[in-house]
Each structure stands twice: as C-alpha cells, then as structure tokens.
Amino acid sequence: MDLDVSALKFNPSYTFDCGQAFRWRPVDSQKSIWVGAIGRSVISVTRDRVRIHSQEVHAQHHSDKVLDYFTPEDDLDSILERLPKDEFLSGAIREFPGLRILTQDPWECLVSFVCSINKNIPAIKLAIENLCDRFGDPISSDIGIYHTFPSPEALANAKQSDLLSCKVGFRWKYIKYIAMKIQSGELNLESLRNLSYEDARQAIVSKLSGRTFGVGPKVADCALLFSLHKTNAFPIDVWMSRCIREHYASMLRIEKTVLKKSLTPRTYALLSGTMRLHFGKYAGYAQQYLYMKTRTDSLYSR
DNA sequence: TCCCAGGTCCTAC
DNA sequence: GTAGGACCTGGG
Numbered sequence: 001m002d003l004d005v006s007a008l009k010f011n012p013s014y015t016f017d018c019g020q021a022f023r024w025r026p027v028d029s030q031k032s033i034w035v036g037a038i039g040r041s042v043i044s045v046t047r048d049r050v051r052i053h054s055q056e057v058h059a060q061h062h063s064d065k066v067l068d069y070f071t072p073e074d075d076l077d078s079i080l081e082r083l084p085k086d087e088f089l090s091g092a093i094r095e096f097p098g099l100r101i102l103t104q105d106p107w108e109c110l111v112s113f114v115c116s117i118n119k120n121i122p123a124i125k126l127a128i129e130n131l132c133d134r135f136g137d138p139i140s141s142d143i144g145i146y147h148t149f150p151s152p153e154a155l156a157n158a159k160q161s162d163l164l165s166c167k168v169g170f171r172w173k174y175i176k177y178i179a180m181k182i183q184s185g186e187l188n189l190e191s192l193r194n195l196s197y198e199d200a201r202q203a204i205v206s207k208l209s210g211r212t213f214g215v216g217p218k219v220a221d222c223a224l225l226f227s228l229h230k231t232n233a234f235p236i237d238v239w240m241s242r243c244i245r246e247h248y249a250s251m252l253r254i255e256k257t258v259l260k261k262s263l264t265p266r267t268y269a270l271l272s273g274t275m276r277l278h279f280g281k282y283a284g285y286a287q288q289y290l291y292m293k294t295r296t297d298s299l300y301s302r
Numbered sequence: 303t304c305c306c307a308g309g310t311c312c313t314a315c
Numbered sequence: 316g317t318a319g320g321a322c323c324t325g326g327g
Binding site: 118122 | 316326
C-alpha cells in the first residue's frame with residue numbers, strides 16, 4: 001500500500017538522520033529510500049511516498065498510524081516562517097529544507113534516548129537494534145523480516161544478562177525499571193499527550209528521575225519533543241551547548257561563565273528556558289535545525 | 303592503546 | 316547548589 005506524502009514536503013534524509021529516531025536505514029547510496037518499522041508495519045519512505053510492506057489485517061488503521069508518524073498536522077512552511085530568525089538559524093533552515101519532527105511512540109522514544117546516554121550515535125543504533133532483534137516481535141514483509149520495538153512487558157520481564165547481551169551496558173537497569181513502571185500502569189505516557197509541556201514533563205521526571213530510572217532533563221525533553229509532540233521543548237545536549245555558546249550567548253545575554261560550567265540541573269533549566277522563551281511555541285523545530293547545522297559544521301571543520 | 307560518546311547519578315564540599 | 320568522578324561498551 002502506498003501513501004502520497006508529497007504535500008508534507010519533507011526530506012527523509014534530514015528527517016531520519018538528525019538524531020531524533022535511530023532505526024531508519026537508507027537502502028541506496030543516494031539516501032533517497034529509507035526503510036524502518038512504525039509499530040507493526042514495515043515501511044519504505046521516499047520524498048513523495050510511504051510504502052507499507054507488511055501485510056496486516058487492519059490496513060486502514062495501520063495506514064492512519066503510519067501517516068501520523070510524520071506529523072501531518074504541522075505545516076512546516078508556516079512553522080519555520082514564524083520562528084524568530086537570526087543568521088545562524090536562517091542558514092540552518094536553508095541548508096536542511098524538509099527536516100520534520102516526527103511523532104514517535106513515546107515508550108520507544110523514551111527507551112531509545114535512555115540508550116543514548118553517554119554513547120555515540122552508531123553505538124546507540126546498535127544497542128536499539130539488538131533490543132528489537134532480541135525482544136521485539138518479528139514482522140514479515142515483502143522486503144524481509146523486521147522486528148517491532150519491544151513491548152514494556154518484554155523488557156520488564158527481561159533478565160539482566162539478556163539485556164546486557166544487547167550491549168546496553170549500565171543502562172540495563174534503567175530500561176528494565178522504566179518498563180516496569182509502564183507495565184504496572186503507574187506511568188501512562190500516552191495520557192500525557194493532552195497535557196502542557198510543563199505538566200507532561202513533571203509527570204515523567206517525577207516518576208522516572210533518580211537512581212533507578214536514569215531519566216534526566218535531556219532524555220525527558222527528547223521524549224517530549226520527538227514523541228509527545230511538545231513542540232516548545234528544547235533539549236540541551238553537548239552540541240546545543242556549543243551552539244548557544246557560539247551563536248546565542250551574547251544575543252540572549254547569557255553569561256559566558258554559565259556555559260563554561262558543567263551542565264547542572266540549574267544550568268540546563270536556564271539554557272533550555274532561555275531558548276524556549278526566545279523561539280516560542282515551535283522552539284523544538286529551531287532546536288532540530290540548530291542541532292543539525294552545528295553537528296555538520298563541526299564534521300566539516302575536522 | 304587510549305579517548306570519547308545527543309547524560310545521569312553520587313559523593314564530598 | 317555544584318564540581319568532579321564513575322559508568323558499559325563500541326567506534327575512531
């Protein structure tokens with residue numbers, strides 16, 4: 001089944017390679033066709049169309065869910081138009097046209113970003129793929145066997161040794177205990193969709209922050225932006241710290257001394273809050289374009 | 303062989 | 316409140 005997505009004007013390469021999702025793979029050297037799984041559907045994606053390769057009984061239900069993943073309610077042009085422009089952001093938007101923010105499954109997104117803690121991107125992808133292969137359900141399709149992202153039940157019941165065999169390292173206990181919180185119903189991520197950024201964030205942090213759970217401000221903000229579609233979230237990572245230091249500190253009157261210190265909770269709140277205030281309702285879009293630009297500039301200058 | 307990675311937690315001030 | 320260290324493990 002094919003879905004026409006040309007109206008979304010999106011670029012799969014920028015959208016899948018900007019670090020918001022970790023399971024998409026290009027299947028041609030030009031990176032014009034990407035393959036991955038959304039829920040129980042195996043998907044291939046080009047600029048204009050999304051093709052569903054797995055045979056499932058409730059076809060309409062699946063195609064709706066697949067389309068939602070691409071956040072069709074967001075009109076990219078008008079969002080980018082509304083952002084307060086400066087030279088650096090304008091350059092980023094020119095350089096990466098069609099970079100969209102996805103609406104991923106919040107459970108998958110949260111666990112993926114827990115896997116990202118203190119890992120580089122290839123290692124993150126490897127660990128997540130291992131988890132899917134080991135704990136996900138196989139889905140057959142006309143382009144091969146894929147796996148779903150594991151359910152909370154599967155990871156809540158997983159043995160330490162089996163999680164470690166997926167190369168998640170010390171994060172194994174975070175993953176297991178978050179899964180248990182979700183499985184027990186103590187935290188329902190889907191129910192946070194209708195809450196404000198602040199309330200949804202509070203719900204996640206209050207349940208999942210601390211020794212057992214390992215969900216700090218950055219991981220929480222990524223889940224809020226990339227799955228619960230809180231577009232005013234503004235995650236701060238090492239790249240964004242660099243970006244702020246080089247391009248926004250003086251404009252937004254952020255003291256340079258703040259940026260030299262390690263990222264304490266207070267510093268995080270200050271930086272993220274300042275950027276959210278500056279960029280407004282769609283600050284998260286600005287963040288993604290700035291992230292992409294900062295990262296590629298750094299790669300070319302090495 | 304060694305350092306580092308889309309962070310977070312703990313400990314000692 | 317915060318600096319400084321530890322943390323699994325694969326990649327560069």
